[in-house]
Amino acid sequence: MIGSSFMQGLGLLHLSIGEVVMFVVAFVLIYLAIAKQFEPLLLLPIGFGILLANLPLTDLMKPNEGLLWRFYHYGIQWEVIPPLIFLGLGAMTDFGPLLSRPSLIFLGAGAQVGVYITFFCAKLFGFTLPEAATIGIIGGADGPTTIYLASKLAPGLLGSCAVAAYSYMALVPIIQPPVIKLLTSEKERSIVMKKSRKVSGLERILFPLVTTVVVILLVPASAPLMAMFMLGNLFRESGVVERLSSAAQNELMNIVTIFLGISVGATMNAATFLKPQVLFVFFLGLFAFAISTATGVLLAKAMNIFLSEKINPMIGAAGVSAVPMSARVVHKMGQEANRKNYLLMHAMGPNIAGVIGTIVAAGIFLTFLK
């Protein structure tokens, strides 16, 4: 009798094939994080979260009881963690490259065209409008925004969209160069851009205040992410709250990253993840990255028609907000085309404009679909 009860409680006997497959998914992500260093800060806790969520009889994701459910519910469903990540990102971000040449802000918008094209394609593939919006925003290359939008519009796709976003962000050096090369000539890639002007301290302090008011007045649904992003930046630029700025960049960022990763992983159980539509999510996510890169580059080329001082069209690719990975890719490609080319700081402008653009795009989706 006692032996029988013990056997009943053995998780091993309740293990399904789907859960074993999810173990493999978890180990692949953990392997990629440790051995290949693909976005390890996120993929490692996500992989471990997947492993935990698929261990039978643990009740870790049981509503109102499970530990991981509490992390997920109070962290993500209550919209706490993604805005806090943005607080840290704001404190880490130097908006100087954007302020020195404000016209680069349009490249951040150009890359968002890819988000909406992917949204439209996902709808054609048979996804619902909220699901299509969540898949489209992967093209913004912004993990916290993807998670935020997924939690509000399509919680069932949260795990797959987050993993797709972070995986492809790690693969930016592989995804972007062929697209850029396809759309630009050697001559265009070797365009050298002039050094940008110096930005005053007062401009840097006023920027987060102005941006908060302007963007939130126009797209109120973007408020949670935009407000925290700009508050973090104000901490940084004001120079009077060094402790808060440091805490937002380091301790707070690290703590919320742990809870974000493990909560996202915990949503990926066999029942929700092992569906054919998840394959479409990964395919469309890759498409979104490529098409956003393309629209950014094409907009940069279009801007060159009107600009007297030409810009290197490759920096349009940095309009996806994979900061600073895509700016580094553009810089490297610029140096391959012309050794005197130093594009890193120029590409950082569209790169951080892309973060703002993705938040705005998510806000517009929420305005229509929530």
Place this chain on the structure above:
Amino acid sequence: MSEAVLIFLNGVIGVFAVMCVLYGALKLLGVVVNLEQKETEQ
């Protein structure tokens, strides 16, 4: 599908419209700050 088209168009136009307003605000900010600095120097 018509709703998808509506969101697509509003999204693309909306993002550019927000960036246009933000661009204007940043240009204005740059001008005002520069004027302020010139006055201080004088």
